[in-house]
Amino acid sequence: MKSSEIRFKIELDDQNYPDKIFWNASDGASEGLEEAKAITMSIWDHFRKETLRIDLWGKDMPVDEMKRFYIDTIGGLATSLRNATNDEFMASEMEKLCDTLVKHVQAEEEQQKKK
Structure with missing residues (x-):
């Protein structure tokens, strides 16, 4: 079975706010990390029947x-x-x-x- 990995790297400022956001996918077109200004991700928790959310944006967005x-x-x-x-x-x-x-x-x- 094929698998793919998506990776996020978040650089935080001294108050732990996102300063820079980077990402890449193991089967993506580009190599290395690419910068993004924001991420929003929703994950369905089947056991709790609720959505888990991650919303991040860099300070310069x-x-x-x-x-x-x-x-x-x-x-x-x-x-x-x-x-x-x-x-x-x-x-x-x-x-x-x-x-x-x-x-x-x-x-x-x-x-x-x-x-």
Whole structure:
């Protein structure tokens, strides 16, 4: 059986906040660690019937990029949900939420330009 390993390396500042985030996958296209600005990971605990979450972002992650990161994450979850369960209603509702959030972020960007 083939296996793959995903590795994360987090550099912390003196107060233990993430400063830099690096990752690689053993069967990925690039060799060595690549820098990332944020990670969000969800793991289903079958025994507790709950989701364990890890959310990390580096100190230099801009707020506007963080918002787009979460919109992309929700959109990706919608696609995964559709593929895994064939639940068109839930996937479509998540995509509608993404559309609403994109409009919200765009409106915020327009407001910032006016200042």
